[in-house]
Amino acid sequence: MRKLYVFSKYQTNLLLRNFKSTIVGFLLPVIMFFIFSNMLAELEVPETGRTIVDYLIPAFLPIIIINAVIVIYGQYYILYKEQGNLLKYKLLGLNTFSVLVGIFSATLIFQLVASLFLIVFAVLTKGGVCQ
Helix, strand or coil, X not given: CHHHHHHHHHHHHHHHHCHHHHHHHHHHHHHHHHHHHHHCCCCEECCCCEEHHHHHHHHHHHHHHHHHHXXXXXXXXXXXXXXXXXXXXXXXXXXXXXXXXXXXXXXXXXXXXXXXHHHHHHHHHHCCCCC
């Protein structure tokens, strides 16, 4: 279990190492929310008295997490497989499952933080989420 924790921490540091991709990872959901919330602010959902903006956060969160985790996870897995890093980690005492779980948990944590950033932005700019 300790090996998995250490590898997940290492993988998280790898994700955060590239400043530009980290900023894009955090700001892309916020920018998308800002654009769509301003574009769709006038559309009202019939019989609810709410605008579409109230439903953007619950719609964006699964899309952000699932899409980014699949893309980032797949990208790192293929990269590790092509470079032979899976064998290197196996020689270090990590089995393939631990490497895959470590990559997945690091990307999931990254996207959960990005989602939290999006929620805070939505609360600050639009006055709440699903009021």
